[in-house]
Amino acid sequence: MLSDYLQTVDWSRAQFAMTAIYHWLFVPLTLGLGFILAIMETLYVRTGDEFWKRTTKFWMRLFGINFAIGVATGIILEFEFGTNWSNYSHFVGDIFGAPLAVEGIMAFFMESTFIAIMFFGWNKVSKGFHLTATWLTAIGANLSALWILVANAWMQYPVGCTFNLETVRNEMTSFWDVLFSPVAMNKFFHTVTSSFVLASLFVVGVSAWYLLRRREQKMARKSIAIASAFGFIFALITATTGDRSGAVIARVQPMKLAAMEALYDGSQGAPLTAIGIVKPEAERTSNEDAFYFKIDIPKLLSIMSFRDADAYVAGINDLVNGNERYGVMSAGEKIERGRVAVGELARYRKALDEGDQATIDEVTAKFDPATPQGEEFLREYFAYFGYGYLDAPQDIVPDVPLLFYSFRVMVGAGCFFILLLGVVWWLNRKDRLADKRWLLWIAVWSVPLAYLASQAGWVLAEVGRQPWAIQDLMPVGIAASKIGSTSVTATFFIFLALFTALLIAELSILFRQIKIGPEQEKE
Numbered sequence: 001m002l003s004d005y006l007q008t009v010d011w012s013r014a015q016f017a018m019t020a021i022y023h024w025l026f027v028p029l030t031l032g033l034g035f036i037l038a039i040m041e042t043l044y045v046r047t048g049d050e051f052w053k054r055t056t057k058f059w060m061r062l063f064g065i066n067f068a069i070g071v072a073t074g075i076i077l078e079f080e081f082g083t084n085w086s087n088y089s090h091f092v093g094d095i096f097g098a099p100l101a102v103e104g105i106m107a108f109f110m111e112s113t114f115i116a117i118m119f120f121g122w123n124k125v126s127k128g129f130h131l132t133a134t135w136l137t138a139i140g141a142n143l144s145a146l147w148i149l150v151a152n153a154w155m156q157y158p159v160g161c162t163f164n165l166e167t168v169r170n171e172m173t174s175f176w177d178v179l180f181s182p183v184a185m186n187k188f189f190h191t192v193t194s195s196f197v198l199a200s201l202f203v204v205g206v207s208a209w210y211l212l213r214r215r216e217q218k219m220a221r222k223s224i225a226i227a228s229a230f231g232f233i234f235a236l237i238t239a240t241t242g243d244r245s246g247a248v249i250a251r252v253q254p255m256k257l258a259a260m261e262a263l264y265d266g267s268q269g270a271p272l273t274a275i276g277i278v279k280p281e282a283e284r285t286s287n288e289d290a291f292y293f294k295i296d297i298p299k300l301l302s303i304m305s306f307r308d309a310d311a312y313v314a315g316i317n318d319l320v321n322g323n324e325r326y327g328v329m330s331a332g333e334k335i336e337r338g339r340v341a342v343g344e345l346a347r348y349r350k351a352l353d354e355g356d357q358a359t360i361d362e363v364t365a366k367f368d369p370a371t372p373q374g375e376e377f378l379r380e381y382f383a384y385f386g387y388g389y390l391d392a393p394q395d396i397v398p399d400v401p402l403l404f405y406s407f408r409v410m411v412g413a414g415c416f417f418i419l420l421l422g423v424v425w426w427l428n429r430k431d432r433l434a435d436k437r438w439l440l441w442i443a444v445w446s447v448p449l450a451y452l453a454s455q456a457g458w459v460l461a462e463v464g465r466q467p468w469a470i471q472d473l474m475p476v477g478i479a480a481s482k483i484g485s486t487s488v489t490a491t492f493f494i495f496l497a498l499f500t501a502l503l504i505a506e507l508s509i510l511f512r513q514i515k516i517g518p519e520q521e522k523e
Contacts, residue, residue, distance in 0.1 A: 007485035009477055012084040015492040019077050020462070021455060022499040026070030026506070028454050031145055031192055032199025032234075033063045034138030039226055041134050045127050055219050056134075057122070058518035059203065062510060064119060067141075069506045073499060084488060088469050088479035094171045095161050095178065096151050103147035111140030145195075146188050153184035155470050156461070157252045163382060165348060165367040170473070182248045187461075190241035193234045194457065197417055198450040200231025204424055205447035206514055208440040211433070216517055221428060228425035235418045242414065243304060249464075250305035250313065253471060255396055256464035258316045260403040261301060262290050266315035266323065272300035275408065278401045286317070316400070320393045331393035338388030341381045386473045395475075398466040406456040406463070413453035420446060 037059055044052035078100065081089050089096070117125060117133035125133075154160075160177030161170045172178065204227050207220035250257050257263075262278050263270065265287045276294030284290045302311040312326050322330025344363050351359035367382070368374035390396070424443060427433040433440070465471060469479035 008483060008488055009480045011485055011488040011492055012080075012480045013476060015084060015488060015495060016077075016080055017462075018492065018496060019073065019080060019499070020458065022503065023070065023073040023077050024455060024458055025451065025503065026066050026073065027145070028195035028198045028451075029066050029202055030063065030070055030141050031195035032197070033059065033066070033202065034134075034141050035196065036199060036203060036227055036230060037063060038131070038135045038138050039230070040223075041131050045131050051218070051222075053122075054518050055223065058219070059223070060119065061513050062206075064115075065506060065509050065513065067115065069502050072502065076495065084481055084483075085469070085479050086481040088474065090169065091474055091479075092154075092158075092161075092170045092470060094169060095154060095158075098172060098175065099147040099150040099154075099178070103144050107140050107144035107147060111137050111144060114140065142192055145192055149188045149191055150179055150184045152461075153181060153187045154178055155468075156187075156465055157181055157183040158470050158473055162369060163367060163378075163385075165345075165364060168345070183252060186241060186245040186248050190238060190245050191457075193238040193241055194414075194454060196234040197231050197238055197414075197421075198454055200227040200234070200421065201417060201443075201446050201450040203227035204231065204421070205444045208443035209514070210517070212437060212440050212444070217434070219518060221431075221433070224424060224428045224433065228421045228428060232418065232421040232425055235414065235421055239414060239418065242411070246304050247307070253464065254314045255316070255319050255398070256403070256460075257305065258314060258319060259398050259400045259464060260407040260460060262400050262404045263287065263301070263313065263315040264290055264317050266313050266318040266326070266328075268302065268312045269299045269310050270301040270305075270313035271296035271298050272304065273297075273404075276404075278404050281400070284400070287315070316397055320397065331387070331390075331396050334384040334387040335390055335393065337381045338384040338386060338390075340388075341377075341385045342388035344377075344381075384472060386468060386470070386475055389475050389478050390467070395467055398464055403460055403464050406459045409456040410453050410460060413449055413456075417446070417450065417453075 037056055040052055040056040040059065043049070044056060081096075114133040114136040117130065118137050121130050121133065158170070159181050160172060160174035162173050163169075164171050178184070203223050207223045207227070210216045210220040246257070258266070261270075261273060262276070262284070264284065273291075274295045274297055277292040278284070279290060279292055299309045301313055303309050305311065305313050314323065314326070314328050318326070318328045320331050322328055322333065344366055347359060348363040350356075351363065365371060365373055366377040369378055387396075420442065424433060424439070427436060427439070467475045467477065469476045
């Protein structure tokens, strides 16, 4: 049974990862393209120029194709919390479900309502009302992302909650702490601004294709003018929010930071590795033997993490084995403390079964945050509750090479996009872009690079949290539903086939609409 459950956990992880990857192929374009559409339609309403209406309707068709399939994959993703991760849903459903409920009630209904007007109301409502619907669709899509990202951020940094001993569940104590946690705010702004960059690159890339084919020259140049300026501004903001996210991670998820830097031995004035090739796991035990080669930037990691060139940054070995000099508790000590908390919970449940009121009262006092005893127990032991389910200290180390390379793909691509969008905007403004065919081809091929960078960011965020479903509170290994592995395996391949078919269909329709181009102006 244990072997089958472990297989269930692995297949459930694979299924959720696959669903999330496919879903995120559609979401970022929706988040950014909605605002680009709104800007274009605003120009139409202000100028009365039918060119802008025609241009808006063309990009709107591409938006609609992407939006529909994004919704389909997103619904399945939310259902998997109940089917594949029922232990997780029971343990934190009171907290995790709240932002998802708000997303469904407010944001999703908002965008679903106004998207109908946006697509079918061109000749049925006034220009002003239609423009309002377009703006509200874009805002609604991003509000939807806000609540989903708040829920995800809580998994990275659980705040605003308390543990209910009677129900064995975490329950929300402050909705505002959950909403405005530093992880949630940084995650939201970094994710949506990077999505704006992706959408801008999509518009620039498609427009560049038209310039290469010497088609729709005016539409291509005007679209590039808007998208490159929009993308350049938000690429700079993305870099700023990314820097801030790194500083937050250093404080609340130090293992993620150490793993994405392949930093094994912490130090003061820690350098940032600009590029490097990581050695296989068996050969990595310290900073000296972690790389085949690397290029470091002195002290930059300390500056980025704690805004201090001489700040101490903990490494993987410090977090696993502890470092008394800098007050870093070992994972082994956390496991022991976590097992004390798990043991007290087991005592409570046994006392309930046996009607042992004295033990019930004793354990209840330990979990009561209103008493000094309870406050101390929750701080010293229950804070490491999830560690009690780990087998060994090394279990807290995520996949180092995957995180190391994902981080550099994301950051490297982001720097390249700032340069590309700035150059494209300048040359287009000077009416010299159409002659730079090499640059137009770079713009076209930057579209898949943008998707790769976006996926790398999510790999960094989610793989870096492993082995936790909820940081420090619940490992993935106990979060999964107790169902047969064969059923999860079967649905994995069913969803894989379904999502692949949807992706192929979307790309086929998308490419066909791009080849057709905008509607021809009527005589």
